[in-house]
Amino acid sequence: MTAQWAYIKDLPSLEGKEVIVKGWLYNMRSSGKIHFLQLRDGTGTVQGVMVKKEVSEESFMTAKGLWLEASLEVTGSVRKDERAPSGVELSVSGISVIQNPSDEYPIGKKDHGIDFLLDNRHLWLRSSRQQAIMRIRERVIWSAREFLHNDGYLLVDSPIISGAAGEGVSGLFEIDYFDSKAYLAQTGQLYAEAAAAAFGKVYCFGPTFRAEKSKTRRHLTEFWMLEPEVAFYDHKDNMDLQEKLICAIVTGVLEHCRPELESLERDISKLENIKAPFYHLQYGEAIEMLHKLGSDTPYGDDLGNDDETILTQQFDRPVFIECYPKSVKAFYMKEHPEDQDLVLCDDLLAPEGYGEIIGGSQREDSYDRLLSRIREQGLPEEPYDWYLDLRRYGTFVHSGFGMGIERVVAWICGLQHIREAIPWPRTIYRLKP
Ligand code: 4AD
Ligand code: MG
Numbered sequence: 001m002t003a004q005w006a007y008i009k010d011l012p013s014l015e016g017k018e019v020i021v022k023g024w025l026y027n028m029r030s031s032g033k034i035h036f037l038q039l040r041d042g043t044g045t046v047q048g049v050m051v052k053k054e055v056s057e058e059s060f061m062t063a064k065g066l067w068l069e070a071s072l073e074v075t076g077s078v079r080k081d082e083r084a085p086s087g088v089e090l091s092v093s094g095i096s097v098i099q100n101p102s103d104e105y106p107i108g109k110k111d112h113g114i115d116f117l118l119d120n121r122h123l124w125l126r127s128s129r130q131q132a133i134m135r136i137r138e139r140v141i142w143s144a145r146e147f148l149h150n151d152g153y154l155l156v157d158s159p160i161i162s163g164a165a166g167e168g169v170s171g172l173f174e175i176d177y178f179d180s181k182a183y184l185a186q187t188g189q190l191y192a193e194a195a196a197a198a199f200g201k202v203y204c205f206g207p208t209f210r211a212e213k214s215k216t217r218r219h220l221t222e223f224w225m226l227e228p229e230v231a232f233y234d235h236k237d238n239m240d241l242q243e244k245l246i247c248a249i250v251t252g253v254l255e256h257c258r259p260e261l262e263s264l265e266r267d268i269s270k271l272e273n274i275k276a277p278f279y280h281l282q283y284g285e286a287i288e289m290l291h292k293l294g295s296d297t298p299y300g301d302d303l304g305n306d307d308e309t310i311l312t313q314q315f316d317r318p319v320f321i322e323c324y325p326k327s328v329k330a331f332y333m334k335e336h337p338e339d340q341d342l343v344l345c346d347d348l349l350a351p352e353g354y355g356e357i358i359g360g361s362q363r364e365d366s367y368d369r370l371l372s373r374i375r376e377q378g379l380p381e382e383p384y385d386w387y388l389d390l391r392r393y394g395t396f397v398h399s400g401f402g403m404g405i406e407r408v409v410a411w412i413c414g415l416q417h418i419r420e421a422i423p424w425p426r427t428i429y430r431l432k433p
Helices: 008-014 057-064 114-119 128-150 189-199 235-256 258-263 268-272 283-292 305-312 367-376 382-389 405-413
Strands: 018-030 034-040 045-051 071-080 088-099 174-177 180-184 201-209 222-231 279-282 319-322 339-343 345-350 355-362 398-404
Touching (some): 008 018, 008 071, 008 088, 018 045, 034 071, 034 088, 045 057, 057 088, 128 201, 128 235, 128 258, 189 201, 189 382, 189 398, 222 235, 222 405, 235 268, 235 345, 235 355, 258 268, 279 283, 283 305, 283 319, 305 345, 305 355, 345 405, 367 382
Antiparallel strands (some): 018 071, 034 045, 071 088, 174 180, 201 222, 222 398, 319 345, 345 355, 355 398
């Protein structure tokens, strides 16, 4: 029987069979008589053991001359091995080289600086650490979509090219659009609100763009945002939904990505502790707490990155900061019924110093108040006429939020910096690769 191509992840169920593994050499060690070839194919890793006296002289010499990341087809039989992480290894009988690089692979075992790794992101993605992060990212997205789908939410995509600002005019990427100007979307929210009036429970999910010159470990210029929007949900319903969504995501990752979390040396007990109910602080309480902790952010200001870091270090579960001053938040948020200087909004901060992962609010549903907020903020009225229509034709209490995927991934993976949480990070100084 001729050997069949098999993925490394399936090898444990193919014990005793002759297979072909197609992949890359990520490590190799040799004694005079045996080569240990560490192979990866994207689905997992396996050790191929090549014994000199069991293969042709030519195969043995070929293997000896391989550089790391050579692309290969390796034939062998799957053998049980108690010491292997997957429980099997490959007894190599033949090797066919697709390409042996002409020199040494740039990313070696020595410690490279972050700039070097980012310049080589196209190669860095092959490392086991980056693979673990990308698998967790995929699971975060999958779990979120599964949760929303099962709860009756409809995915309604929003445009990336837009004629109006979503979050305020600073930080917009402007593009030439035939004879006029357009902007890259900062949020899909305004469109999600229109969709909520059509379908009730909706969400959009896509890339969003901010031209802010923030050089923090939490900011990208392009990031992915998941934005649910729900008809007849108020501020409290909105926070309940956020809590449920985050719990579903963490549960999904714990259920499916334990090996990845372990390989990142993540403290899993901290994630297992993420359960409802989360903590709640009113904005004023947060400011008081911050003053006791040594911050000098005055009442009325937005919380800075450092404030968020200090605050979340006080909590072992996510914390909602509710009802910020109107002056520091976007025009579409609904005024607090008991204090017209505040709005019905929340920022959800992740523990361990990670800070804001979600920003949400109840939306202004009065035509007149929304129009005066647009004017107060000096925004042009014409681009928002369709958005105002939602308050003219059957206005409704509604709320929603945006969850930044990379912020959530950075927190769950325990990353120092958000740039590792996205395959191709875009920051002020980085457009390549
Ligand atoms: O708080 P933000 O700006 O809220 C909105 O855009 C709303 N329109 C969302 C809505 O209500 N539908 O952004 C929401 C989230 C933040 O909490 C954060 O997780 C992420 O998006 N985010 C960023 N992530 C990476 N880099 C940046 N520059 C980010 N800016 C926001
Ligand atoms: Mg925000």
